[in-house]
Amino acid sequence: MFHISDRMTDTTVASLLEGRDAAGAGVLANVRFGTYGAGPTLAGGAVELPIHMTHGRQHEFTETWSAAQAVTTGRYEELVYAHDDERLFCAGYIPASGGYARDAERAYSHIFELTDQLGFPDLFRMWNYLGSINDPNESGMETYRDFCVGRAEAFAFHGKDMPAATGAGSLGDGLSFYLLSGRMGSATHIENPHQVPAYRYPVRYGPKAPSFARATYLAQAGGNGESQRLFISGTASIIGHETQHVGDVEAQCYVALSNIDQLISAANLERHDVRIKRDDLRFDAVKVYVRRSTDIPLVASRCARYFDDRETSIAYLNVDICRSDLLVEIEAIAS
Ligand code: 3EB
Numbered sequence: 001m002f003h004i005s006d007r008m009t010d011t012t013v014a015s016l017l018e019g020r021d022a023a024g025a026g027v028l029a030n031v032r033f034g035t036y037g038a039g040p041t042l043a044g045g046a047v048e049l050p051i052h053m054t055h056g057r058q059h060e061f062t063e064t065w066s067a068a069q070a071v072t073t074g075r076y077e078e079l080v081y082a083h084d085d086e087r088l089f090c091a092g093y094i095p096a097s098g099g100y101a102r103d104a105e106r107a108y109s110h111i112f113e114l115t116d117q118l119g120f121p122d123l124f125r126m127w128n129y130l131g132s133i134n135d136p137n138e139s140g141m142e143t144y145r146d147f148c149v150g151r152a153e154a155f156a157f158h159g160k161d162m163p164a165a166t167g168a169g170s171l172g173d174g175l176s177f178y179l180l181s182g183r184m185g186s187a188t189h190i191e192n193p194h195q196v197p198a199y200r201y202p203v204r205y206g207p208k209a210p211s212f213a214r215a216t217y218l219a220q221a222g223g224n225g226e227s228q229r230l231f232i233s234g235t236a237s238i239i240g241h242e243t244q245h246v247g248d249v250e251a252q253c254y255v256a257l258s259n260i261d262q263l264i265s266a267a268n269l270e271r272h273d274v275r276i277k278r279d280d281l282r283f284d285a286v287k288v289y290v291r292r293s294t295d296i297p298l299v300a301s302r303c304a305r306y307f308d309d310r311e312t313s314i315a316y317l318n319v320d321i322c323r324s325d326l327l328v329e330i331e332a333i334a335s
Contacts, residue, residue, distance in 0.1 A: 026067040028082040028089040029178070033317065034060035037131075037172035039093035040080040042073050047082045049091040051129055052172030053317050055293075061315055063285070065089050065180070077110040081118075086186075088120035091178035096131055098138035100175060104150030107177070112158040115181045122187040123163040124216045125231040126179035133169035134324045144322045145206030147175065152199075152208035161189055162199055165212035166234035166331050168289045169320030182218060189213035190230075190272045192263045196241040205241070205323070215263050217274045228276060230334040234289065235259045236326045249295040249327040253302045256330050260306075264334060281334040283307045286314040289329040293318040299328055307332070 029047035037052035054060050067084035074081055081090040090111060094103045115121055128151075130143055137146045144167065155162055163179075170176060191197050191214050198210040218229045237244045237252035238259070245251035262268060266278040286307050290296050296316050303314055321329045 026069075026071040026084070028065040028067050028071060028084065028087065029091065031063040031065075031091075031178060032060070033063065033315065037093070037170060037174070037176055039078075040091040040178075042075070042080055042082075045071055045073060045082075047073065047080050047089055047091050047178075049080075049093075049176065049178055051176040052131075052170050053129065053319060055171065055318065076114045078107060079110055079114055081114065083118060083120065086183060088115060088118060088181040089178065090114060090181065091176075093177075094175040096173040099141070100130070100137070100143065100147040101150035101153075104147050104175065105154045106150075107175075108151050108154030109158065111179065112154065112160055119183065120181040121184050122182045123160065124180055124182050124187040124218050125164050126212070127166045127177060129166075129168055129170040129176045129319075131170050131173040131175075133167075133320050133322060142206070142324075145208075148206050148210050149208040151211050155211045161187070162211045162213050163187060163189060164214070164216040164231040164233040165210075166287070166289075166329070167210065167212070167322045168234060168317070168329060169322075171319060186219050188217040188219070188272060188274055190215040190217060190263065190268070190274065192259055193268060193271075194239055194262050195259060201241045210322070214259075217272070217276075227335055230264065230274070230276065230281070232260060232263065232332045232334060234329040234331045235263070236321065236323070236329045238323075238326075243323060243325045246325045247327075249290075249292070250298055250302070252327050253299050253330075256328055257302065257306045260330065260332065283312050283332045283334050286312055286330065286332045288314060288316050288331075289319050289321055290316055291319070291321055291327045295327060303330065 027046040032050040033053040038050050040049040069084040071082050079090050079092045133144045198212050201209040214233050216231045220228045235256050237255035244255045290299050
C-alpha cells in the first residue's frame with residue numbers, strides 16, 4: 001500500500017500493504033515531500049498532500065498509498081479523505097496562528113467523528129509535521145507542546161486508543177498531518193519496555209503528554225492475500241522518558257536504533273501477542289529526520305548498515321524534531 005518514488009535516484013521501492021505490486025490498482029493518496037506545503041486536495045480520485053520537507057527539488061519524493069479495491073473520496077470539515085474497503089487515508093492542514101491547541105483538538109475530533117462514521121474506527125498510524133516546532137507560540141509555550149495539548153484532549157474526550165505516530169518539524173508554516181485508519185479490531189498498539197509510554201511522560205515535557213504508541217501492528221485483512229504490517233513510530237534517543245546523549249548524534253542514532261530493536265524483539269512481540277517472527281521482518285519506507293544537515297552523512301552510514309539499504313528505501317529529511325535536545329528520529333514499516 002506504500003511506496004516511495006525518489007526522483008533523485010529514480011528508484012521505486014515498495015512496501016505495499018497488499019503484499020503484491022499495486023501497479024494498476026487505485027491510489028488512496030500521494031504525500032509529496034518537497035519544497036512547499038499546502039492544504040490537501042482531491043486530484044484524479046486521490047488525496048494529494050504537499051508538505052514542505054526538503055530544501056531542494058533534487059531531494060523531493062512522493063509517498064504513495066495504494067488501494068486494494070475501489071476508492072471513495074470525500075471531505076469532512078477541514079479533512080480530505082480516501083478509502084477502499086479496508087483502509088481510510090485522511091489528511092489536513094492547519095495554518096499557523098498564535099497557538100495550535102484548539103485547532104488540533106478540533107481537527108482530531110473531526111478525525112474521530114469521520115473514522116467512526118465511515119466505519120474505520122481503528123487508527124493505526126499518524127504523522128504530524130509542524131512548522132517552527134521548537135519555537136514558542138504567542139503565550140510562550142513551545143509549538144510542539146501546544147499541539148500536544150489539543151491532540152491529547154481530543155484522544156481523551158473520544159476515548160480513542162493511541163496509534164503509532166511521527167511528530168517532527170517541517171520547513172514550512174502550519175501543521176500538516178495525515179493518518180491511516182482501519183476496520184474495528186485491526187490494530188494492536190505496542191510499547192517498548194525500555195521507554196515510558198509517551199502518553200505517560202511527566203509534565204516537565206509539557207502540560208499534556210504526547211498521544212502515541214511506539215508501534216502499531218496491523219492484522220492481515222481477510223482473504224485477499226494482504227500481508228501484515230508493523231508500523232514503527234518515529235523513534236529517538238530516549239530511555240525511560242529522558243533524552244540520552246545530548247549533543248552526540250552518533251550515540252543518539254545508536255540508541256534510537258536499539259530502541260527499534262527492543263520494540264521488535266521476539267520477546268516484545270510475544271508480550272503484545274503479535275504473531276510475527278522477528279527474523280522474518282523486513283524494513284521498508286524508512287524515514288530519518290535529522291536536525292543538523294551536517295549530521296546526515298554519519299546518520300546515513302549508521303542507518304544504511306542497520307536497515308540494509310540495498311533492500312530498503314531510506315529517506316533523510318533535514319528538519320527539527322519535537323524535543324529540542326533530540327538530533328535524530330527514525331521511523332519504518334516492518335513486514
Ligand atoms: C519521543 O519519543 C520522540 O508527538 O506524535 C516521536 C514520535 C516523537 C511521535 C508525536 C513524538 C511523536 O517522544 C518524539
